[in-house]
Amino acid sequence: AQSVTQLGSHVSVSEGALVLLRCNYSSSVPPYLFWYVQYPNQGLQLLLKYTSAATLVKGINGFEAEFKKSETSFHLTKPSAHMSDAAEYFCAVSERNTGNQFYFGTGTSLTVIP
Amino acid sequence: DAGVTQSPTHLIKTRGQQVTLRCSPKSGHDTVSWYQQALGQGPQFIFQYYEEEERQRGNFPDRFSGHQYPNYSSELNVNALLLGDSALYLCASSLGQLTDTQYFGPGTRLTVL
Numbered sequence: 001a002q003s004v005t006q007l008g009s010h011v012s013v014s015e016g017a018l019v020l021l022r023c024n025y026s027s028s029v030p031p032y033l034f035w036y037v038q039y040p041n042q043g044l045q046l047l048l049k050y051t052s053a054a055t056l057v058k059g060i061n062g063f064e065a066e067f068k069k070s071e072t073s074f075h076l077t078k079p080s081a082h083m084s085d086a087a088e089y090f091c092a093v094s095e096r097n098t099g100n101q102f103y104f105g106t107g108t109s110l111t112v113i114p
Numbered sequence: 115d116a117g118v119t120q121s122p123t124h125l126i127k128t129r130g131q132q133v134t135l136r137c138s139p140k141s142g143h144d145t146v147s148w149y150q151q152a153l154g155q156g157p158q159f160i161f162q163y164y165e166e167e168e169r170q171r172g173n174f175p176d177r178f179s180g181h182q183y184p185n186y187s188s189e190l191n192v193n194a195l196l197l198g199d200s201a202l203y204l205c206a207s208s209l210g211q212l213t214d215t216q217y218f219g220p221g222t223r224l225t226v227l
Contacts, residue, residue, distance in 0.1 A: 004156075034215070036218070041223075042220055042221075043118075043204055043218040043219050043220040043221050044157070044204065044206075044218040045218070046215055046217070049215055090156050090157070092156075101147070101159050101162060101170050101172070102147070102149075102157075102159060102206075102216060103159070104149075104156035104157045104158075105156050106155055106156045107154075107155070107156050
């Protein structure tokens with residue numbers, strides 16, 4: 001079965017600092033990987049996805065993530081945090097060829113300090 | 115192009131009642147998945163509908179059931195509501211059965227008293 005671990009339920013960074021949100025997965029086969037963002041009282045918005053093309057994936061709002069098979073990781077980064085980045089971030093994994101059931105991590109709440 | 119829409123946005127029910135939540139997928143999408151997101155948690159997969167049939171199901175009891183219509187819209191029904199059913203219910207749509215990006219609606223906030 002698939003599982004996703006997001007290390008750090010809360011992360012605080014200063015405005016302009018590097019954002020690093022961690023995600024590790026377990027899967028018997030190379031999965032598809034996703035990062036979603038959720039603002040208060042809203043649904044989930046796709047930031048970026050990895051589906052076996054380039055291992056470094058660029059998403060919206062300046063975010064990017066790198067798939068590292070050897071580390072079973074898909075960490076999300078942004079070089080310079082903005083106040084508007086404050087939100088809940090979810091990593092999700094889906095096993096290819098078996099339908100598109102997504103398994104989500106428990107989320108990381110990002111706070112940006114002015 | 116309308117995205118995924120859900121209705122109602124908020125709902126308050128009492129224990130033992132039944133509830134129906136509705137979802138219209140993104141234009142061109144034929145697959146609908148439902149998720150339950152408890153407060154402070156990540157979404158948990160309930161089930162997925164494709165071609166009007168339930169194709170996959172998560173670890174949820176039979177009190178949770180659904181339906182998909184020929185126009186691909188979908189309903190989630192929950193019977194005999196429990197306090198623990200209080201959550202944000204998210205609908206996601208995608209194209210086809212094989213893994214593709216899921217687009218989420220804004221959710222329905224269900225409160226069970």
